[in-house]
Structures are given as C-alpha cells and as structure tokens.
Amino acid sequence: MLKVLITCMWLLGAAYGAMAHATSVVFLNPGMSTETFWVSYAQFMQAAAKDLGLDLRVRYSERDAHTTLAQAREALQGSSRPDYLVLVNEQYVAPQILRMAQGSGVKLMIVNNALTTDQVQLLGKDATWVGSLVANDEDAGYLMLTDLLRQHGQLAPGQSIDLLAFSGVKNTPAAQLREQGLHRALAEHPEVRLRQLVYGEWSRQRALEQAAQLFNRYPQTALVWSANDEMALGAMQALQEAGRVPGKDALFSAVNSPPEVLQARLDGRLTTLVAGHFTLGGWAMVLINDDAKGLDIGALGGRDRKEALFQLIDAAQARRLLQPMTPVDFRALSAVGKPASYRYPFSLQLLLR
Incomplete structure (x- = not known):
C-alpha cells in the first residue's frame, strides 16, 4: 500500500513538474x-x-x-x-x-x-x-487594386478612373509595404489617377471623417483602396451619408476578415477583400x-x-469564413x-x- 502511495505521489509530482515547466x-x-x-x-x-x-x-x-x-x-x-x-x-x-x-x-x-x-x-x-x-503585405496592396480594376471592367481607350487610398499608421512596415503594392499596380495601370492617399491610422472614425471631405473634393472617385477593414468601413459609411451606394457608385477594397466585412463582401458593398494574416x-x-x-x-x-x-476572398470563401x-x-x-x-x-x- 505504501509503495502504491509513493508511486502515485511520484506520478503527481511528475505531472505537476511538467505543467510547471510549460x-x-x-x-x-x-x-x-x-x-x-x-x-x-x-x-x-x-x-x-x-x-x-x-x-x-x-x-x-x-x-x-x-x-x-x-x-x-x-x-x-x-x-x-x-x-x-x-x-x-x-x-x-x-x-x-x-x-x-x-x-x-x-x-x-x-x-x-x-x-x-x-x-x-x-x-x-x-x-x-x-x-x-x-x-x-506588398502583394496584398497589389492584389487589391488589380482586382478592383478587374471588377470595374475595361475602360474605353483614353479613359481614366479616379482612385482614393487609405493607408494605416505611417511608421508601420505593413502599411508601407501595402502602399508599395498599390504603387506597383498603379505603375502597370496609368489609366488610374490616384487623387489622394491619406493615413487613416487603421481607424474607422478617422477614415470616415477623411472620406467625407475627399468625396466632396473628388466627386468622380470610382475606386477606394483601403489597407485594412476598419478604414474601408469608415469610407463606405461616408459614401452612404453622401447619398451614394458602395459597390455601385464606387468600388471598395479591404484587408482582414471580421464578420461585418465578410457580410459586406457577400452583400456586394465591398467589392474586393484580401485576408489571411x-x-x-x-x-x-x-x-x-x-x-x-x-x-x-x-x-x-x-x-x-x-x-x-x-489571398483574395471570393463569396464562397467569405461564406465559409462566417461559419465556425x-x-x-x-x-x-x-x-x-x-x-x-x-x-x-x-x-x-x-x-x-
């Protein structure tokens, strides 16, 4: 009996030691x-x-x-x-x-x-x-603009299209790399006019305020590139408050995949979504x-x-990511x-x- 008790105590001690040294x-x-x-x-x-x-x-x-x-x-x-x-x-x-x-x-x-x-x-x-x-991250920035253009459709010869861009915190490598991807895509598509790039600092409220001014300044904006989801949602809200329809009057892109953004992708309000990180x-x-x-x-x-x-998230993948x-x-x-x-x-x- 004593031997069994000692063995049990040793096993418990070993188990405790393993836990303590996790x-x-x-x-x-x-x-x-x-x-x-x-x-x-x-x-x-x-x-x-x-x-x-x-x-x-x-x-x-x-x-x-x-x-x-x-x-x-x-x-x-x-x-x-x-x-x-x-x-x-x-x-x-x-x-x-x-x-x-x-x-x-x-x-x-x-x-x-x-x-x-x-x-x-x-x-x-x-x-x-x-x-x-x-x-x-550089690929993410590139993928967003190229897919926005694909979704918009081919332009007539000599036609141009206006773009607004919302980057994150300026002194953050991921934001900088996504911007580099954006500029790589712009170099391949001279028909796109980048009207302004602003730093929304990853914030929905800040992007909302910035976008409200920018849509007034550039009423022909047809594409909106955003380096994360919160800024995209803020810019979309600004467009709605201006009486226009996201996904119809302007096409939006975003990075990240929370439920609200996945649903926007399914509803067509968000045209392009990149996620995975x-x-x-x-x-x-x-x-x-x-x-x-x-x-x-x-x-x-x-x-x-x-x-x-x-990677680009299509409707089927957005639906899958909304599930457990x-x-x-x-x-x-x-x-x-x-x-x-x-x-x-x-x-x-x-x-x-």
Missing part, C-alpha cells in the same frame, strides 16, 4: 482589446498555444506605443520573465525592445511587422531574435514550440520568414519527428477546408 510566452498585442482583428488574432494564438501545451499570456497596448514599451520592460526585467516574448514592430518599437532584452534570457519572436533594413543595420550583431514571421500569431506558436524543443527552425525555411498568407472555424491540428504542423526537408505548410487553406 514553455511560457507573452504576446505584446499592439491593438485594442475591443478591436475585432486583434482579438481574433489573439484567439487563434490561444488555440495554437493550448494545442501545443504552451502557456500564453496576451497583453493589449490599446494602440499606445508607450504602453507596449512599458509592458515589454515588465516582461523582460520583471521577476517572472517568460521564456519567449512575441512582439510586433508597430510604430517601430522593436529596436527598443530588442535592446531591453539583451541579457534577460528571454527569446524574442517578431510577427506581422518585421524589422526594417535600416533598423537591422543600426542594431548590429548585438541584438538577436529567434525569428520573425510576416505575411506578403490573422493566422500569423498561431503559426508563430508552432515555431516557438519547435524552438523550445531544440529544433533549428532557421534550417526549416529560414529564421526570418515571409509567408504567402494573403475548422479546428487546426497545430501539433501536426510541428517539425518534430519530420525529415530535414520538411517545410511548414502555413496557409489560410487549413481553415477553409
């Missing part, structure tokens, strides 16, 4: 805790962390860079440091956090907005991170899991990765036990099955 992760979420995109982003991360046995804690900055830095300082210099810190280079905060992390023993993973070339050069070899994972945090959890288990994730496709996650999400087997995506030739199959298609 790899801990803190995610510095740059968005609002009420912002659909960043909440769904964190939920997908939590699903991945749970499946992989990671201990994930999410901290929202409420779109305040000073708060992000304070949260980073607490995580890196506090008494209970995580094993990994996941951050976004929103408003160029990454270099300061990388400097803070030196000597902390905490490993860093960068998602969504990687370091710029200038930042890498300025930091030098002293600042290190486990890896970075971003989406094909809300999955980045979940895929980052797979990389962290494998790094924590001793795998060299750099040998499995590179340390700094750009994944082709953005297909459970993802994150453990099956791990490279543990896979051959050296294995490459992570990160894709929105894993959720559209």
Whole structure:
C-alpha cells in the first residue's frame, strides 16, 4: 500500500513538474482589446498555444506605443520573465525592445511587422531574435487594386478612373509595404489617377471623417483602396451619408476578415477583400514550440520568414469564413519527428477546408 502511495505521489509530482515547466510566452498585442482583428488574432494564438501545451499570456497596448514599451520592460526585467516574448514592430518599437532584452534570457519572436533594413543595420550583431514571421503585405496592396480594376471592367481607350487610398499608421512596415503594392499596380495601370492617399491610422472614425471631405473634393472617385477593414468601413459609411451606394457608385477594397466585412463582401458593398494574416500569431506558436524543443527552425525555411498568407476572398470563401472555424491540428504542423526537408505548410487553406 505504501509503495502504491509513493508511486502515485511520484506520478503527481511528475505531472505537476511538467505543467510547471510549460514553455511560457507573452504576446505584446499592439491593438485594442475591443478591436475585432486583434482579438481574433489573439484567439487563434490561444488555440495554437493550448494545442501545443504552451502557456500564453496576451497583453493589449490599446494602440499606445508607450504602453507596449512599458509592458515589454515588465516582461523582460520583471521577476517572472517568460521564456519567449512575441512582439510586433508597430510604430517601430522593436529596436527598443530588442535592446531591453539583451541579457534577460528571454527569446524574442517578431510577427506581422518585421524589422526594417535600416533598423537591422543600426542594431548590429548585438541584438538577436529567434525569428520573425510576416505575411506578403506588398502583394496584398497589389492584389487589391488589380482586382478592383478587374471588377470595374475595361475602360474605353483614353479613359481614366479616379482612385482614393487609405493607408494605416505611417511608421508601420505593413502599411508601407501595402502602399508599395498599390504603387506597383498603379505603375502597370496609368489609366488610374490616384487623387489622394491619406493615413487613416487603421481607424474607422478617422477614415470616415477623411472620406467625407475627399468625396466632396473628388466627386468622380470610382475606386477606394483601403489597407485594412476598419478604414474601408469608415469610407463606405461616408459614401452612404453622401447619398451614394458602395459597390455601385464606387468600388471598395479591404484587408482582414471580421464578420461585418465578410457580410459586406457577400452583400456586394465591398467589392474586393484580401485576408489571411490573422493566422500569423498561431503559426508563430508552432515555431516557438519547435524552438523550445531544440529544433533549428532557421534550417526549416529560414529564421526570418515571409509567408504567402494573403489571398483574395471570393463569396464562397467569405461564406465559409462566417461559419465556425475548422479546428487546426497545430501539433501536426510541428517539425518534430519530420525529415530535414520538411517545410511548414502555413496557409489560410487549413481553415477553409
């Protein structure tokens, strides 16, 4: 009996020890805790962390860079440091956090907005991170304008078409890359006249106010390009308040896939939708899991990765994304036990099955 009791106590202790030593992760979420995109982003991360046995804690900055830095300082210099810190280079905060992390023993993973070339050069070899994972933001910007033009239809010879563009926060790599994609498409289509590009700072209200003025200034606007969903919705509202019909009097594009935007895509008010990068945090959890288990994730496709996650969302896919999400087997995506030739199959298609 005593032997059985000792064995049970040993097993309980082993189980407790395994739980106590679960790899801990803190995610510095740059968005609002009420912002659909960043909440769904964190939920997908939590699903991945749970499946992989990671201990994930999410901290929202409420779109305040000073708060992000304070949260980073607490995580890196506090008494209970995580094993990994996941951050976004929103408003160029990454270099300061990388400097803070030196000597902390905490490993860093960068998602969504990687370091710029200038930042890498300025930091030098002293600042290190486990890896970075971003989406094909430049392609997203390009896809939106080219699809808007396809949906509009061919113009007569010599005819031009007016475009307004709403970008995000100016000092954010993702916004800059989406703008680059827009300008690449513009270079291929000289018939498109970009009347004005403004920075809506990812905000629906700000874009609404900007668009109200711009539609008055440029009444012939037929195409509206937006670097996220909230700004597109704000611009659409401004057009409606001006007595015009989104999807008919002007065609709109957007990035991201919350229910409100998916429904607008189905209703035809939103003509072009690009989505897929809300999955980045979940895929980052797979990389962290494998790094924590001793795998060299750099040998499995590179340390700094750009994944082709953005794709155009048609009506059928919008309808599918409005349904309950297909459970993802994150453990099956791990490279543990896979051959050296294995490459992570990160894709929105894993959720559209």
